[in-house]
Amino acid sequence: DTAVSQTPKYLVTQMGNDKSIKCEQNLGHDTMYWYKQDSKKFLKIMFSYNNKELIINETVPNRFSPKSPDKAHLNLHINSLELGDSAVYFCASSQTGGAPLHFGNGTRLTVT
Amino acid sequence: AQSVTQLDSQVPVFEEAPVELRCNYSSSVSVYLFWYVQYPNQGLQLLLKYLSGSTLVKGINGFEAEFNKSQTSFHLRKPSVHISDTAEYFCAVTPRGGSARQLTFGSGTQLTVLP
Numbered sequence: 001d002t003a004v005s006q007t008p009k010y011l012v013t014q015m016g017n018d019k020s021i022k023c024e025q026n027l028g029h030d031t032m033y034w035y036k037q038d039s040k041k042f043l044k045i046m047f048s049y050n051n052k053e054l055i056i057n058e059t060v061p062n063r064f065s066p067k068s069p070d071k072a073h074l075n076l077h078i079n080s081l082e083l084g085d086s087a088v089y090f091c092a093s094s095q096t097g098g099a100p101l102h103f104g105n106g107t108r109l110t111v112t
Numbered sequence: 113a114q115s116v117t118q119l120d121s122q123v124p125v126f127e128e129a130p131v132e133l134r135c136n137y138s139s140s141v142s143v144y145l146f147w148y149v150q151y152p153n154q155g156l157q158l159l160l161k162y163l164s165g166s167t168l169v170k171g172i173n174g175f176e177a178e179f180n181k182s183q184t185s186f187h188l189r190k191p192s193v194h195i196s197d198t199a200e201y202f203c204a205v206t207p208r209g210g211s212a213r214q215l216t217f218g219s220g221t222q223l224t225v226l227p
Contacts, residue, residue, distance in 0.1 A: 004155070033213065041200055041220040043156075048213035055213060090155055094212040100146065101212050103155030 003027050006091045006104035013081055014112055021076045021107045023091030032074035033101065034066060035090040043090075049074055050096060081111045114139035114205050116218035124224045127195055133188040133221045135203030142208040145186040146215070147177055150200040159201070162186065163208075173197065198225045 006023040013019055025032060031050040037043050047066045048055045054066065063079045078085060091104040119134040137143060144163050148156040160171025167179040177188045186203060203218040 031212065043202065043217040045213060096211065100158045100161060101215065103157070105153070105155045
């Protein structure tokens with residue numbers, strides 16, 4: 001009965017490759033997010049998305065793109081991976097209006 | 113815009129001792145405040161939140177936090193810690209009435225409980 005699940009848990013790949021991380025939530029929330037946590041544990045929001053709008057943090061490179069096939073899923077696609085993309089990526093969800101975030105367990109991406 | 117400062121990056125404490133994790137924020141508007149906990153290899157979980165009302169907020173696992181508007185602080189406390197409380201703790205702030213995407217996190221405090 002996992003609330004927010006993301007796969008894979010670990011992802012090791014080479015520079016220049018394209019990869020995807022999947023996220024699903026079964027909480028009935030209408031907004032989903034992607035966060036990046038760097039090696040110093042600093043959390044930065046990358047995207048927020050509901051069925052009406054996608055809001056992108058302006059600092060996120062356009063190699064990153066979220067794709068939402070339906071309200072319960074928000075996948076993250078990354079093109080032309082770079083060394084600096086190595087981090088832990090967290091998916092989260094909430095109800096619109098400032099409700100607390102519910103996080104997945106993270107995907108540790110290592111780019112070699 | 114708002115910001116969050118967690119003054120201690122690491123806090124070691126012995127089991128059954130009290131602990132306080134400090135959080136200060138800066139904002140030009142009223143805010144909602146949160147504490148999240150991250151256990152190793154897991155996502156963040158909500159510990160407690162302050163939206164309005166009583167300034168002393170009780171959360172899960174015996175934690176509590178006190179909102180102090182004049183000092184713009186929201187320190188987290190527990191009177192007696194357990195080994196299982198070892199984790200990273202994040203303070204977060206969002207404008208009152210704002211959406212979760214406006215949540216700003218602090219840099220985290222690693223609490224290590226020693227036997």
